[in-house]
Amino acid sequence: MATPVTIEQRPLSRREAKARTAELIADRPDLAERLHRLRRLGREVRSCEVHLTNTCNIRCKGCWYFEGGFDTAVKELSDLDRIRAFARKLADDGVNQATLIGGEPTLVPRRVEAFVEQLPYITISTNGLRPMPKQGFEKIAIAVSIFGGGPLDDDLRAIRVNGSKFTGLFDTALKHYREDQRVLFIYALSEA
Known part of the structure; x- marks a missing residue:
C-alpha cells in the first residue's frame, strides 16, 4: 500500500526562490x-536522449x-556511418549533449564513439556490468543505475537474458568504476 506524502509547506514562488537564493549567496561569492x-x-546546453541499442546484458x-x-x-x-551522420546532424541542428541509453550502451562502444566525435557533452546510462573503456571516452559522463545495492540489486536486476540469476551486480559495478571520475551512481527508488 502506498504511503501518503504530506507536504508541510507549499513550494516557494519564483520570487521567493530568487530572494532565498540571493540570501544564500550574499556572503558566499564562491557559490555565487x-x-x-x-x-x-544551462542556457547553452541543448540535449537529447538517444536509444543506442536494443541489446542489454541483463x-x-x-x-x-x-x-x-x-x-x-x-x-x-548498427551502421556506423549512418550513426555518425545522425550525430553530425544533431550537432548541425544545435544539439550539444546526448544521453545515450539502450538497452546497454557499453555493449556498443563504437556507437558511443560516433557521438563523442560530434558532441561535446555525452552521458551514457549503464547497469555497470561491463566497464566503459577510458581511452577515447575520457570526457563522457557515466551514469550507473542501482536499485539499492547488494542483495536488492541482485534480486531485481541480476537476471541474465536467459532468465537465470547471478549475484554481485552492484559489487561488479563498483569494481569497474571505483575512483573513476567520469561516474555518478543513479539510485532508483521504488514505492517499497
Missing part, C-alpha cells in the same frame, strides 16, 4: 560564481524498455 557558471551552461524486473516492448518496436541501427 558557481551558480552563475551553471546558469550560463533483464531487470520492471524494466520499462523490455517489458514495454521497445526493444522490438524499432529495428536496431
Whole structure:
C-alpha cells in the first residue's frame, strides 16, 4: 500500500526562490560564481536522449524498455556511418549533449564513439556490468543505475537474458568504476 506524502509547506514562488537564493549567496561569492557558471551552461546546453541499442546484458524486473516492448518496436541501427551522420546532424541542428541509453550502451562502444566525435557533452546510462573503456571516452559522463545495492540489486536486476540469476551486480559495478571520475551512481527508488 502506498504511503501518503504530506507536504508541510507549499513550494516557494519564483520570487521567493530568487530572494532565498540571493540570501544564500550574499556572503558566499564562491557559490555565487558557481551558480552563475551553471546558469550560463544551462542556457547553452541543448540535449537529447538517444536509444543506442536494443541489446542489454541483463533483464531487470520492471524494466520499462523490455517489458514495454521497445526493444522490438524499432529495428536496431548498427551502421556506423549512418550513426555518425545522425550525430553530425544533431550537432548541425544545435544539439550539444546526448544521453545515450539502450538497452546497454557499453555493449556498443563504437556507437558511443560516433557521438563523442560530434558532441561535446555525452552521458551514457549503464547497469555497470561491463566497464566503459577510458581511452577515447575520457570526457563522457557515466551514469550507473542501482536499485539499492547488494542483495536488492541482485534480486531485481541480476537476471541474465536467459532468465537465470547471478549475484554481485552492484559489487561488479563498483569494481569497474571505483575512483573513476567520469561516474555518478543513479539510485532508483521504488514505492517499497
